[in-house]
Amino acid sequence: MKLIRIGAGAGYSGDRIEPAVELAEKGRLHYLVFECLAERTIALAQQEKHKDPNAGYDPLLEARIEAVLPACRNNQTRIITNMGAANPLAGAEAAREVARSLGFAGLKIAAVTGDDVLEAVRRIDLSLDEGGAVSALGERLISANAYLGVKPILDALIADADIVITGRVADPALFLAPLIYEFGWALDDWNLLGQGTVTGHLLECAGQVTGGYFADPGIKDVPDLARLGFPIGEVSEDGKLILTMVEGAGGCVNTATVKEQLLYEIHDPTRYLQPDVIADFSRVRIQEAGKNRVQVDGGRGSPKTGSLKTSVGYTNGYVGEGQISYAGAGAIARGKLALDIVRQRLGLMRLTMRETRFELIGLNALHGDRLSQGHDPYEIRVRVAARTETMSEAVKIGNEVETLYTNGPAGGGGAWKSALPVVSIASALIPDAVVEPSVTVLAV
Numbered sequence: 001m002k003l004i005r006i007g008a009g010a011g012y013s014g015d016r017i018e019p020a021v022e023l024a025e026k027g028r029l030h031y032l033v034f035e036c037l038a039e040r041t042i043a044l045a046q047q048e049k050h051k052d053p054n055a056g057y058d059p060l061l062e063a064r065i066e067a068v069l070p071a072c073r074n075n076q077t078r079i080i081t082n083m084g085a086a087n088p089l090a091g092a093e094a095a096r097e098v099a100r101s102l103g104f105a106g107l108k109i110a111a112v113t114g115d116d117v118l119e120a121v122r123r124i125d126l127s128l129d130e131g132g133a134v135s136a137l138g139e140r141l142i143s144a145n146a147y148l149g150v151k152p153i154l155d156a157l158i159a160d161a162d163i164v165i166t167g168r169v170a171d172p173a174l175f176l177a178p179l180i181y182e183f184g185w186a187l188d189d190w191n192l193l194g195q196g197t198v199t200g201h202l203l204e205c206a207g208q209v210t211g212g213y214f215a216d217p218g219i220k221d222v223p224d225l226a227r228l229g230f231p232i233g234e235v236s237e238d239g240k241l242i243l244t245m246v247e248g249a250g251g252c253v254n255t256a257t258v259k260e261q262l263l264y265e266i267h268d269p270t271r272y273l274q275p276d277v278i279a280d281f282s283r284v285r286i287q288e289a290g291k292n293r294v295q296v297d298g299g300r301g302s303p304k305t306g307s308l309k310t311s312v313g314y315t316n317g318y319v320g321e322g323q324i325s326y327a328g329a330g331a332i333a334r335g336k337l338a339l340d341i342v343r344q345r346l347g348l349m350r351l352t353m354r355e356t357r358f359e360l361i362g363l364n365a366l367h368g369d370r371l372s373q374g375h376d377p378y379e380i381r382v383r384v385a386a387r388t389e390t391m392s393e394a395v396k397i398g399n400e401v402e403t404l405y406t407n408g409p410a411g412g413g414g415a416w417k418s419a420l421p422v423v424s425i426a427s428a429l430i431p432d433a434v435v436e437p438s439v440t441v442l443a444v
Contacts, residue, residue: 004182006175006199006233009068009081010034011206013041013058017067019207019230019249024071026246027232031178032072034064034081035171035204039425042168043313045086046143047423057091057165058083065098065163073104073162080153080174084165086143088113091165092442099163099444107444110156112166114437117310117430118144126310126428134312134428142423143313146430149275149304150187152437153177159441168311170275172200175233183237193277194301195239198284201272202243202261202296206230209243209261211251224250241296242289253292262286262296275308275432277301307429316424317354317387320394322401323361324408324415327379334409335360335380338401341408342384345400351393353386381414387422394419 007029009020013036024032036058049056058064061083072079084091092111099107121144125135134141145168154177156164166174176196179185185192202209209231211222222228229249234242243253262281266272272279280300289295322342326334339358346353361381384401388394398417405412 001236001238002183004031004179004235005029006031006033006178006203006235008033008035008203008206008230008233009064010036011204011208012036012038013060015206017060017064019228020064021067021071022246022249023230023232024068024075024077029075029077029232030182032068032077032079033174033203034079034083035174035206037082037085037168039311040313040423042085042145042311043143043423043425046313049086054090056087057085057094061091062094062098065095066102069099069102069104078157078161078178079163080178081164082166082169082174084111084167086116086167088165088167089440092440095163095165096442096444105444107163108159108161109163109165109442109444110159110161111440111442112148112152112156112164112169112437113440114152114435115145115148115166115168116143117146117435120430120434121310121312121428124430124434126430128312129427137312137314140314140316141312142315144310146308146310146435147275148308148435148437149173150177150180152439154181155439156441157181159439161441171204172197172274173276175200175203176276179235187276188303190277190301190303191299192239194279195241195297195299197272197274197277197279197301198262198281198296198299199233199235199239199241202241202258203231203233205261205264207251208264209257210245210253211257214257214260220256222252226250239297239299243294243296245292253294255286255288255294258286258294258296273305273309275304277304306432308432308435310428310430312426312428313423314426316422317389318391318394318419319385319387319422320397320419321383321385322398322415322417323381323383324401324404324412325379325381326409326411328411331378331380332360332363332376334411335363335382337409338382338404338412339384341404342400346386346397349396351386351396352389354389355387357383357385359383391419391421
């Protein structure tokens with residue numbers, strides 16, 4: 001039976017590059033996929049594109065392509081990635097320059113566009129899941145990107161692209177598309193598409209399924225995390241998946257790591273809504289198939305909804321923050337006094353603050369006063385943060401914490417401050433009929 005091996009080269013924008021190189025060199029891959037987009041990532045990338053029309057793609061795109069392309073060319077491995085972010089065409093041009101600098105002629109690099117639906121969202125005035133309509137955002141609206149499905153990636157593969165660079169697509173679609181292409185699956189074979197979505201979901205976060213974000217010393221031990229290897233999906237024509245990794249890499253693949261990743265970010269396991277299928281994970285079977293080999297099957301599906309999730313990015317005020325540390329005897333008392341001083345100071349200044357946080361990191365920052373009991377730390381860190389309407393107000397938050405150096409309790413040190421605009425994300429559904437993806441192929 002035909003087998004396709006797909007490696008996951010990244011689980012987020014800033015992920016390590018070395019494990020992807022290890023996959024490219026030793027993984028015997030047909031495809032290497034880099035999944036690098038989060039909801040806020042593309043809104044921030046849109047801001048960069050507004051400043052510079054040649055920007056807006058992933059800042060590590062060139063470095064990643066340069067690192068893996070020699071091995072991928074040598075092993076005839078195709079690359080698929082959403083590192084195009086807000087500007088897939090510019091990302092494809094950048095990848096072409098990398099390929100030329102490495103002396104690789106004859107390559108085809110495809111850019112998938114069409115996920116930018118800002119004008120359509122404005123025209124239709126979509127309702128936001130969080131309440132209200134897009135029009136209510138006014139000038140604060142930054143971006144609107146629909147989650148595309150497999151179709152434009154399939155078109156790029158049919159055009160013999162060696163590298164496919166997309167913007168916003170559904171994460172599992174990056175992995176599902178090559179399976180459909182290689183096996184000739186029908187786009188209405190819902191059970192195969194559902195099982196293929198299981199594969200994509202398990203691989204999309206890279207090191208999470210090989211023990212990263214899983215390890216808990218003494219409870220869930222993972223070997224050699226500093227050399228964590230990224231996963232390989234070995235998929236057969238009937239959709240069955242073997243999850244594995246490169247021999248000798250750090251980390252592990254077992255039923256526990258796979259089960260945790262299967263549940264990751266899933267609300268209703270019977271209705272995981274995707275652009276191409278409604279996947280049903282409720283009957284998935286997971287079983288050991290050898291050392292660092294886990295078999296997964298049983299994914300099913302039903303017809304797609306006809307709507308595409310759309311991430312709408314908008315400016316939502318500013319956040320000011322300040323931190324300072326206290327240690328030794330009386331650290332907690334001094335930290336509480338520091339918080340009280342800053343709280344009073346901000347009140348005297350009559351700042352307009354929508355949200356505030358006054359906390360002691362090491363004591364109550366994660367779980368609040370009610371749950372954070374039973375220990376007396378030797379050192380704590382004061383943190384004050386607030387959301388404001390203007391940047392000038394946000395700057396004052398950190399300034400007041402910094403003044404604790406000379407105007408607060410004894411022994412404060414390591415003060416730090418920042419003031420930044422807030423980019424928030426809302427979600428909406430757009431009819432897929434109004435979204436028009438396209439593929440541009442560049443020759444090297």
